[in-house]
Structure formats: C-alpha cells, structure tokens
Amino acid sequence: xxxxxxxxxxxxxxxxxxxxxxxxxxxHGNNLEAYALKASDLHTQKVNIVAxxxxxxxxxxxxxxxxxxxxxxxxxxxxxxxxxxxDRYDLDWTFLPAIAGVExxxxxxxxxxxxxxxxxxxxxxxxxxxxxxxxxxxKGIREKWGYLGETTPWxxxxxxxxxxxxxxxxxxxxxxxxxxx
Numbered sequence: 001x002x003x004x005x006x007x008x009x010x011x012x013x014x015x016x017x018x019x020x021x022x023x024x025x026x027x028h029g030n031n032l033e034a035y036a037l038k039a040s041d042l043h044t045q046k047v048n049i050v051a052x053x054x055x056x057x058x059x060x061x062x063x064x065x066x067x068x069x070x071x072x073x074x075x076x077x078x079x080x081x082x083x084x085x086x087d088r089y090d091l092d093w094t095f096l097p098a099i100a101g102v103e104x105x106x107x108x109x110x111x112x113x114x115x116x117x118x119x120x121x122x123x124x125x126x127x128x129x130x131x132x133x134x135x136x137x138x139k140g141i142r143e144k145w146g147y148l149g150e151t152t153p154w155x156x157x158x159x160x161x162x163x164x165x166x167x168x169x170x171x172x173x174x175x176x177x178x179x180x181x
Contacts, residue, residue, distance in 0.1 A: 060093045067180040068097065073106035075117060078130040085131070089138040091151055096134055098153070098173035102166060119161075 065079035075082070075097070086093040096118070097106065103119030104110045107130065110117055115127040118137045127133035141151060141160075148155045153174070157167030 063180060064093065064097060064177065067177050068106055070180070071101070071106045072108060073100075075100065075107040075130045078134070081131040082134050085134045085138050089142045091138055091141065092174065094174040094177040095151065095153075095170075096138060097177055098170045099137075099160075101173040101177075102161075102169045 061080040061083045064082060065076050068076035068079055082096055083093045085091075086096060099119075100106050100117035103123075104117045107115075107117035111123060111126075113126065114123070115130050115133045116123055116125050117130065117133060120133070120137050120140070127136060141156065145151060145156045145159060153167040153170035157170070160166065163169075
C-alpha cells in the first residue's frame with residue numbers, strides 16, 4: 001500500500017494528465033473549438049488548475065492499540081508494527097488482529113512463549129515476538145494465497161481453517177476493530 005503523499009501525488013498527476021489530454025477540455029467558450037486546435041498549438045495554451053487536497057492523519061496504529069488494550073491483548077504494544085506489516089504485505093490493517101481474535105482471543109490464549117496468536121500450523125509454531133509472528137504469517141498468507149487477488153477472510157478461509165464459520169468470525173472481528181472508538 002502506498003503512503004499518503006505518494007498516493008496524493010499520483011492522483012494529482014493522473015488528474016493533470018486527464019485534463020491535458022482530454023480533447024473536450026478547452027479554455028475557449030466553445031468546446032468544439034478544442035478539436036480544431038493543432039497539436040503544435042497546445043504548448044502555447046496555459047491551463048491553470050487549482051486542486052485542494054485535505055489529508056487526514058493515519059491513526060490506525062493508535063486505534064488498534066486502544067482496541068487491543070481494551071481486549072486485554074498482550075499484542076497491544078505491537079500495534080504500530082502490525083499496521084506497518086499489513087501495509088507491507090498489502091493486507092487490510094484489521095486482518096491479522098482479527099485472525100488473532102478468532103484463533104487466540106487476541107493473543108491471550110497461546111502456548112507459553114509461542115507468540116503464535118494466529119494459530120499458524122495449528123498453533124504448533126513458535127516465534128520470538130508478536131511482531132515476528134505477524135511478519136511471518138503476513139508473508140505466508142501473501143505467498144500462499146496472493147494468487148487469489150485481494151486477500152479476504154472469505155477467500156483464504158477454506159485453506160486457513162477447518163471451521164466453516166472462521167471467515168465470518170474473522171470478518172466480524174475486522175468490523176469491530178475498524179469501528180472501535
């Protein structure tokens with residue numbers, strides 16, 4: 001996922017390109033006159049474009065930290081890393097925490113010292129930290145099921161878990177996390 005300044009810059013460039021290449025765009029009163037303009041005349045045309053962009057602060061890490069703290073999760077201190085990892089692997093920022101919610105009640109019930117909040121390999125996999133576990137699982141999800149397109153609980157559910165309700169439960173957790181104030 002691209003960061004906000006790059007996304008805004010890309011959007012501005014796309015808008016500018018569309019405005020400059022659209023044959024109906026004209027500084028004249030009659031749009032039909034734009035068709036009569038020769039390509040050599042276009043460089044003499046001046047186009048003023050005013051765009052107002054209003055950016056919002058990315059508060060996902062704070063929101064996730066508050067939610068995980070509320071849930072009594074030991075993963076709360078790693079919330080910022082969870083968001084960064086989700087962005088790196090092009091996953092929804094609520095996806096991994098939602099899986100952890102289903103698999104281990106947000107990391108509260110895991111084998112001692114495993115940090116395996118995701119039930120990876122049926123919970124028989126040990127990691128050094130919550131961040132290491134999140135990185136490994138996100139990478140594994142992307143490598144195993146990235147060919148399915150956008151990664152959603154519904155697409156990977158049949159492969160990730162035997163329980164047919166898994167996807168619905170993960171989706172519900174994603175909604176709860178996203179809407180937590």
